[in-house]
Amino acid sequence: MDEKQTQSVVAKLIGAGVALGAAVIVQKILSRAWEAKTGHAPPAADDQGDAPLAEIVAAAALTGALVAISRVLATRGTARFTAKL
Template sequence: MDDKQTQSMVAKVIGTGAALAAAFLVNQVLNQAWKAKTGHKPPRADDPGDAGLSEIVAAAALTGALVSMARVLATRGTAKFAAKTS
């Protein structure tokens, strides 16, 4: 394996780690913000059926959008950093 392939593999591993960390962080912030606003945690799939449909849809949309955005930004940031360092 040449040096370019090794750097590419390292960049992919670091990018994946950054994306996972960003998704975890956004999820934690969203949970805290939801709890501050509503007084309880956002509904989850394994929760009993006490949440309304509108609350479930809002939680799913916010979580999906924010986690996806964080993952994309972390991955792109890592790729740009790797390109600058090579």
């Protein structure tokens, strides 16, 4: 493997790690904000069906959108950072 390919692989690995970390942080922030606003935790996959459908859809949409945005921003930031190295 030449140096450029090695840097590309390293950049992808670092980007994946940073994106995963950003997704975890966003989920924790969203969970706390949800609890502050509604007084209870957001619905989870293992709930026994006691959450209204509208609440499940809202939680899924917010979580999906915010995690996707954080992953894109983290990946782009990491790519810019590793390009400078």
